[in-house]
Amino acid sequence: MTQSPFRSRLIALLFLSPLILLTALFFYxxxxxxxxxxFFLEQPFGGGSTFVGLANFRRVLSDPEFWKSLKLTGIFMVTASVPAVLVPLVLAMAADRGLRTSRIARNVLVWPKGVAGASIGVIFGFIFNPFVGILTPLNQLWPGIWSPGTDGVDAFITLIVANLWNGIPFNFVILLAGLQALPDTYSKAAALDGAGPWxxxxxxxxxxxxPQLFFVLVLEFTESIINAFGLIDTMTRGGPGGATTLLVYKIYADGFKGYDLSGASTQTVLLMILVLLIAAAQFLLMERRVKYER
Structure with missing residues (x-):
């Protein structure tokens, strides 16, 4: 057994206390x-609260806008998370094979991790602007074919692309590290048997x-819901016509713009339950197929 470097548990607890305090204060x-x-009806300006039991949940669950935002959240979770894992996987395999410029690519692909989500939204909002962005020539040939300001599908696509660009660095690093940790003996034996790269x-x-794929899939599916807020707030503001109002942005709009603190809190609880269920389902369905080395 590995012995603790601390002679007393009290000393270890003192070192951990700042982290415990921050976690308790800003999370729990x-x-x-x-x-x-x-479970309460909260007044928006500190006028007290009234216990209402499950009334907030009944009100939220009977709201069509809630179910619309929940549906959009599920669509975004799948369409944004899957490419954000597959693209880094392809890039990691290419970098691991030592292709030309792979060393430069390893550094360049990590850079987006240092850019804040709100900044990414501003940048991609400019890039996909129908009048000055990269798709302007398409609008000149076919006027109105690309208009994220008025077309909900176009706006949704911009969010997916921005989320993909934002998710590449972390997933690329994890997958590349996993590939480089694999023993060469398997690949050499397969090459001797005539197996090609594919x-x-x-x-x-x-x-x-x-194991690494399972790790990034769990993180990407759960974090894409939360990370989408910065992109939505800077790129679409939930529009056009609510086409990009994911649940996390609806919570913000209801709580900070509509001053419905109880409704926003209820939707937050439902979102937490959704994230926990998704993570639990991934562990139940996928982890049994993952084999860890011992």
């Missing part, structure tokens, strides 16, 4: 308050990379 306390507010990737590298 807000979560507890959101759960409490979901066969080696499908039959050897991907199965051995299952």
């Amino acid at each position: 306390w807000p979560v507890a308050e959101a759960i409490r507010w979901s 066969r080696q990737a499908l039959d050897i590298r991907l199965p051995l990379l299952a």
